[in-house]
Amino acid sequence: MVVKKPRIVIIGAGMSGLVAANKLYTAKDSRELFELCVVEGGTRIGGRINTSEFEGDRIELGATWIHGIGGSPIHKIAEEIHALEAKQPWEDMDGSPENVVTMSESGFEIDLSVVDPILLLYRKMMEFAQGKIIHGNGENGDAVDYYRVGAKAIKTCSKPISLGSFLRKSLNAYWDSVKDQDGCNSSGKLLEEAIFAMMENAERAHTSAGDLSNLDYNAESEYLQFPDEEITIAKGYLSIIESLASVLPDGLIQLGRKVTKIEWQPDGHGSPEIQNGGDSRPVKLHFADGSIMVADHVINTVSLGVLKAGIQEESGMFSPPLPSFKTEAITRLGFGVVNKLFLQLDPMYEFPFLQMAFHRSDSGLRNQKIPWWMRRTSSLCPIYKNSSVLLSWFAGREAVELESLNDEEIINGVSTTISNFLSKSEHKNITNLSKCSNGNGNSFTSSHGFKFTKVQKSKWGTDPLFMGSYSYVAVGSSGDDLDSMAEPLPMISDHYDVAPLQILFAGEATHRTQYSTTHGAYFSGVREANRLLQHYHCSVFSELQL
Ligand SMILES: Cc1cc2nc3c(=O)[nH]c(=O)nc-3n(C[C@H](O)[C@H](O)[C@H](O)COP(=O)(O)OP(=O)(O)OC[C@H]3O[C@@H](n4cnc5c(N)ncnc54)[C@H](O)[C@@H]3O)c2cc1C
Ligand SMILES: *[C@@H]1O[C@H](CO)[C@@H](O)[C@H](O)[C@H]1NC(C)=O
Ligand SMILES: *[C@@H]1O[C@H](CO)[C@@H](O)[C@H](O)[C@H]1NC(C)=O
Ligand SMILES: *[C@@H]1O[C@H](CO)[C@@H](O)[C@H](O)[C@H]1NC(C)=O
Ligand SMILES: *[C@@H]1O[C@H](CO)[C@@H](O)[C@H](O)[C@H]1NC(C)=O
Ligand SMILES: *[C@@H]1O[C@H](CO)[C@@H](O)[C@H](O)[C@H]1NC(C)=O
Numbered sequence: 001m002v003v004k005k006p007r008i009v010i011i012g013a014g015m016s017g018l019v020a021a022n023k024l025y026t027a028k029d030s031r032e033l034f035e036l037c038v039v040e041g042g043t044r045i046g047g048r049i050n051t052s053e054f055e056g057d058r059i060e061l062g063a064t065w066i067h068g069i070g071g072s073p074i075h076k077i078a079e080e081i082h083a084l085e086a087k088q089p090w091e092d093m094d095g096s097p098e099n100v101v102t103m104s105e106s107g108f109e110i111d112l113s114v115v116d117p118i119l120l121l122y123r124k125m126m127e128f129a130q131g132k133i134i135h136g137n138g139e140n141g142d143a144v145d146y147y148r149v150g151a152k153a154i155k156t157c158s159k160p161i162s163l164g165s166f167l168r169k170s171l172n173a174y175w176d177s178v179k180d181q182d183g184c185n186s187s188g189k190l191l192e193e194a195i196f197a198m199m200e201n202a203e204r205a206h207t208s209a210g211d212l213s214n215l216d217y218n219a220e221s222e223y224l225q226f227p228d229e230e231i232t233i234a235k236g237y238l239s240i241i242e243s244l245a246s247v248l249p250d251g252l253i254q255l256g257r258k259v260t261k262i263e264w265q266p267d268g269h270g271s272p273e274i275q276n277g278g279d280s281r282p283v284k285l286h287f288a289d290g291s292i293m294v295a296d297h298v299i300n301t302v303s304l305g306v307l308k309a310g311i312q313e314e315s316g317m318f319s320p321p322l323p324s325f326k327t328e329a330i331t332r333l334g335f336g337v338v339n340k341l342f343l344q345l346d347p348m349y350e351f352p353f354l355q356m357a358f359h360r361s362d363s364g365l366r367n368q369k370i371p372w373w374m375r376r377t378s379s380l381c382p383i384y385k386n387s388s389v390l391l392s393w394f395a396g397r398e399a400v401e402l403e404s405l406n407d408e409e410i411i412n413g414v415s416t417t418i419s420n421f422l423s424k425s426e427h428k429n430i431t432n433l434s435k436c437s438n439g440n441g442n443s444f445t446s447s448h449g450f451k452f453t454k455v456q457k458s459k460w461g462t463d464p465l466f467m468g469s470y471s472y473v474a475v476g477s478s479g480d481d482l483d484s485m486a487e488p489l490p491m492i493s494d495h496y497d498v499a500p501l502q503i504l505f506a507g508e509a510t511h512r513t514q515y516s517t518t519h520g521a522y523f524s525g526v527r528e529a530n531r532l533l534q535h536y537h538c539s540v541f542s543e544l545q546l
C-alpha cells in the first residue's frame with residue numbers, strides 16, 4: 001500500500017502564505033514528507049503587496065514601508081536580492097520629506113513656531129501611550145507632561161479607553177495650562193487645533209482606524225516596531241514576494257482559485273471515506289468554480305476583513321462554523337480601509353511636501369467648496385524629490401468614498417482643495433489666524449500654472465479578496481484576541497478520532513505585536529510552517545519572533 005503524504009493547502013498567496021510555502025518547501029526532507037500547494041483567489045501573487053506603475057513611475061498601491069529595518073527579515077531579503085537600489089527614482093518621499101510646508105485651508109503657511117510645538121506635543125503623547133516615556137518629567141525642557149494629565153483623565157473614566165480620547169484629553173490639559181499665560185487666544189487655539197487634527201489624520205491612515213475613538217489605548221503599548229529607519233523598497237515590495245515564490249516549482253501556486261467554503265471535522269472523522277469521496281483527509285475545500293480539494297491541513301491566510309464577512313450566517317465560509325472564541329475575536333478586532341491616491345501633475349512643477357491643516361466645522365473658517373472626503377487628508381506630496389506624481393493617504397469613510405468616485409470627481413475635489421491651500425500665492429507665514437481672512441482661492445491653475453491630469457488609486461475596501469486594508473485593536477478588543485486569531489483548530493486534539501491541526505491561521509491579523517504590517521504577516525507564516533514541521537517532527541526554522 002502506498003502511504004499517503006499529508007497534504008497541506010495554503011489559502012492565499014500574500015506575504016504570510018508565501019512565507020509559509022517557502023519555509024515548508026525548503027525544510028529538510030519536506031518534499032518526501034508533504035504534498036504542498038497554495039491556492040490564491042486572485043490573478044496575481046502578493047495580496048496586499050501590489051506594486052504597480054503610474055506614468056512611468058513605480059508605485060505601491062498596498063504595503064509601502066519596511067517599518068524599521070533593524071532585525072527586519074524583509075529588509076534582509078531586500079538586501080540579499082539587491083532590491084534597495086534602483087536606477088529609476090522610487091516612492092520614498094513621505095519618509096524623509098524635504099521642503100515641508102504646513103498650510104491652513106485658508107491659504108496661509110503656518111509658521112514653524114506654531115507647528116513645531118504641537119508636533120512635539122503630539123509626539124510626546126504618542127510616546128507616552130506607547131510606553132516609551134516612563135520617567136519623563138519635562139526633561140530637556142520640552143516634555144511638559146500634559147499626556148500624564150490625559151492618561152489620568154482617561155483612567156478615571158469607566159468607559160473603555162481609546163487613543164482618541166487620550167489624545168484629546170491631553171490636548172485639553174495643554175490648553176488649560178497655557179490659558180493663564182497668554183490669554184488663550186482663541187485664534188491661536190484654532191490653528192493649534194487644526195495642526196493637532198492633521199496629526200490625528202495621519203494616525204488614522206497609519207492604523208486604519210477611521211475613528212481614533214475606536215482605537216484601543218492599551219494596545220498601543222503592546223505594538224512593536226523594529227528599530228532604526230523606515231524605508232521603502234526601490235525595486236518594489238513585490239520583489240520580496242517574487243523572491244519568496246522563486247523557490248517554489250511551477251504549478252505549486254494556483255491562481256484564480258477562490259475558496260468559498262471550508263468543511264472541517266472538529267468532532268472526529270465520522271465516515272471520511274464517504275464524506276470525502278474516498279479520500280480520507282479531514283478538510284474539504286470548495287472553490288468558486290465548483291471544484292473541490294481535500295487536505296490534511298489548511299493554512300488560512302485570508303484577511304480579517306474576509307473572515308469577518310465569512311463568519312456571517314449567509315456566506316458561511318466555515319462548515320461547521322468556527323468556535324465562538326474565534327468568531328468573537330474576529331468580530332471584536334478592527335479592520336479598516338486605507339487607500340492611496342496618486343495624481344499626475346502637469347506640467348512639471350516643484351510641489352512641496354504639503355501638510356494640510358483643516359479647520360473645525362465650528363471655527364467659521366471652513367471653505368465650503370472643499371469636499372468632505374478631502375477634509376481628513378493630512379498631506380499631499382511628491383513620491384520622490386521633483387516627481388510630478390503626488391501621493392495622499394486616505395482612511396475610514398473618506399477612503400471608502402474615494403473608491404466610489406470617478407477620476408474627474410477626484411481631480412475636481414483635489415484641485416479645489418489645493419487651490420484653497422495655495423491660494424495666497426505669496427505663502428505668507430502666519431502665527432495668528434486673526435491676521436488673515438478666510439481664503440477664497442480660485443487662482444490655483446492660473447497662479448501656479450499646473451493641473452492634475454491623471455489619477456490612480458487603490459481599492460482595498462471593495463475588493464472581495466481583502467474587504468479592507470489592515471487590522472487594529474479596536475476598543476473592546478485586546479492583544480488576546482490577536483492570539484486567539486492564531487489558534488489552530490481543532491484546538492486540542494487529544495481525542496484519537498479528531499485529526500489535529502486541520503485549520504491553521506496566518507496573516508497579519510494573527511500576530512500579537514506586529515499586526516497590520518508585512519512583518520506580522522511574515523512571522524505568522526514562519527510560525528504556522530513551524531507548527532506543522534514540529535507536528536511531523538521536522539526541524540523548525542528559528543527566526544526571531546517578536
Ligand atoms: C494601502 C496599504 C498600505 C500598507 N502599507 C504598509 C506598510 O507601509 N508597511 C507594512 O508593513 N504593511 C503595510 N500594509 C499592510 C500589509 O500589506 C499587510 O499587512 C500584509 O501584506 C498582509 O499579508 P497577509 O499575507 O496577511 O494577507 P494578504 O496579503 O491579504 O494575503 C491574503 C491572500 O488571500 C487571498 N484570498 C482572500 N480570500 C481568498 C479566498 N476566499 N480564496 C483564496 N484566496 C483568497 C487574497 O487574494 C490574498 O492574496 C499596507 C496595506 C495596505 C492595504
Ligand atoms: C484672541 O484673539 C482674538 C482676535 O484678536 C480675539 O477676538 C479673541 O477674543 C482672543 N481670545 C481670547 C481667549 O482672548
Ligand atoms: C528639481 O527641479 C528644479 C526645477 O525644475 C531644478 O532646479 C532642480 O535641480 C531639480 N532637482 C533635482 C534634485 O532634480
Ligand atoms: C513668520 O512670522 C513670525 C511672526 O510673524 C516670525 O517670527 C517668523 O520668523 C516668520 N517665519 C518665517 C519663516 O518667515
Ligand atoms: C493676533 O493678531 C491680532 C491682530 O493682529 C492681535 O491683536 C493679537 O494680539 C494676536 N495674538 C497673538 C497671540 O499673537
Ligand atoms: C492592484 O494593482 C492593480 C494595478 O496594478 C489595480 O488594478 C488593482 O486595483 C490593485 N488592487 C487593489 C486592491 O487596489
